Amino acid sequence: MKKPFVTHAQLKEIVKKYPTPFHLYDEKGIRENARRLKKAFAWNRNFKEYFAVKATPNPVILKILREEGCGVDCSSYTELLMSESAGFRGDEIMFSSNVTPKEDFVLARKLGAIINLDDITHIRFLEDAAGLPSKICCRYNPGKAFEMSNAIMSSPQDAKYGFTRQQLTEGFRVLLDKGVREFGLHAFLASNTIENEYYVKLAEFLFKTAVELKQETGADIRFINLSGGIGIPYRPEQKEVDILSVGEGVRRAYQKILVPEGMGDVAIYTELGRYMLGPYGCLVTTATHEKHIYKDYIGVDACAANLMRPAMYGAYHHITVMGKENEKPGFRYDITGGLCENNDKFAIDRMLPEIDMGDLLVIHDTGAHGFAMGYNYNGKLRSAEILLKEDGSARLIRRAETPEDYFATLDIKY
Numbered sequence: 001m002k003k004p005f006v007t008h009a010q011l012k013e014i015v016k017k018y019p020t021p022f023h024l025y026d027e028k029g030i031r032e033n034a035r036r037l038k039k040a041f042a043w044n045r046n047f048k049e050y051f052a053v054k055a056t057p058n059p060v061i062l063k064i065l066r067e068e069g070c071g072v073d074c075s076s077y078t079e080l081l082m083s084e085s086a087g088f089r090g091d092e093i094m095f096s097s098n099v100t101p102k103e104d105f106v107l108a109r110k111l112g113a114i115i116n117l118d119d120i121t122h123i124r125f126l127e128d129a130a131g132l133p134s135k136i137c138c139r140y141n142p143g144k145a146f147e148m149s150n151a152i153m154s155s156p157q158d159a160k161y162g163f164t165r166q167q168l169t170e171g172f173r174v175l176l177d178k179g180v181r182e183f184g185l186h187a188f189l190a191s192n193t194i195e196n197e198y199y200v201k202l203a204e205f206l207f208k209t210a211v212e213l214k215q216e217t218g219a220d221i222r223f224i225n226l227s228g229g230i231g232i233p234y235r236p237e238q239k240e241v242d243i244l245s246v247g248e249g250v251r252r253a254y255q256k257i258l259v260p261e262g263m264g265d266v267a268i269y270t271e272l273g274r275y276m277l278g279p280y281g282c283l284v285t286t287a288t289h290e291k292h293i294y295k296d297y298i299g300v301d302a303c304a305a306n307l308m309r310p311a312m313y314g315a316y317h318h319i320t321v322m323g324k325e326n327e328k329p330g331f332r333y334d335i336t337g338g339l340c341e342n343n344d345k346f347a348i349d350r351m352l353p354e355i356d357m358g359d360l361l362v363i364h365d366t367g368a369h370g371f372a373m374g375y376n377y378n379g380k381l382r383s384a385e386i387l388l389k390e391d392g393s394a395r396l397i398r399r400a401e402t403p404e405d406y407f408a409t410l411d412i413k414y
């Protein structure tokens with residue numbers, strides 16, 4: 001059984017001050033999880049997690065992660081600005097972008113971020129835009145050479161990202177020629193994997209590639225970035241990834257492949273988003289309408305504009321009707337938002353306890369790629385974000401949008 005990190009009593013207090021819908025984050029859970037990850041990779045002296053900002057772009061969340069020793073992984077100009085304002089500097093920032101605008105590279109260079117190039121043509125592009133740094137990372141797309149895929153990102157040969165294997169060798173040579181001294185290797189090949197093996201297989205694969213690249217080009221490879229992709233159990237019957245065993249598997253691969261090649265000082269980086277925040281956020285919404293036609297519908301005050309994953313990927317998000325945790329799930333509902341889109345459903349044919357108007361619903365596991373994927377379709381406004389602090393109190397970390405925000409880019413009277 002999945003249990004919310006917040007109690008019904010706590011929520012009833014919070015909604016007195018902050019109306020639903022809102023995303024709520026669990027500071028305690030975030031910190032404990034970050035410490036677990038750090039422990040799993042403690043064997044690697046320079047290990048660092050670069051949190052993927054796109055998963056939960058909120059400066060208060062970023063600061064919490066910074067206190068836990070994390071850096072940030074940015075993919076755009078505004079994510080760089082937000083990271084800078086949250087206190088991240090230089091090597092604490094990874095910039096993993098693609099189809100990158102010139103100004104983004106200029107800002108990344110100004111902040112001293114580690115740039116992760118997505119393509120061999122970006123060497124020239126970056127050089128012209130902002131000059132080449134002395135340390136750089138290249139993103140690898142192994143195509144058919146790496147097998148393991150799922151629904152969100154299909155097999156690497158169909159993915160738009162990264163250098164081919166041959167381009168890596170060529171790219172490293174060009175970069176060496178242009179004075180680059182320190183290298184990193186990166187690959188992001190699958191998303192939301194809940195098997196313990198994915199990260200270990202990816203690590204083995206990248207370690208072997210790094211050894212080859214060193215032999216072929218003489219490049220000094222300083223770090224290997226295993227990127228994101230560790231998943232979370234969205235469904236109650238799924239099991240959590242055992243992060244300690246993942247760390248141990250990566251350690252064994254490191255001992256076996258890198259250490260004998262004199263590469264025992266290579267740093268391991270991760271760029272996790274979902275794993276860091278997913279379970280430590282939820283969307284809180286109120287049941288406002290019920291409708292009984294060919295099916296039974298419960299309408300809530302949140303919609304797909306607040307959480308797109310179910311509408312976009314048919315993703316499962318567990319739902320708890322607060323205060324009715326121990327009641328029999330004897331009713332079959334579609335839980336819907338109010339968009340003029342029939343896919344605006346948080347759940348379809350979900351068995352739940354009987355829902356009364358005014359009941360608070362917790363939609364689980366929205367801490368990553370939740371609020372962040374929000375949009376303004378149908379003129380819907382983005383919700384607030386609230387932090388449930390370690391002492392149990394609630395802090396508003398982003399106010400809800402108002403119509404003024406929605407109209408801010410237009411010159412109209414209303």
Ligand SMILES: *Cc1c(COP(=O)(O)O)cnc(C)c1O
Nearest residue numbers: 052096227228229271272273274
């Ligand atoms: C999205 C992304 C991540 C994080 O992915 P998760 O699946 O949330 O762990 C990491 N690195 C890059 C380059 C990404 O685009």
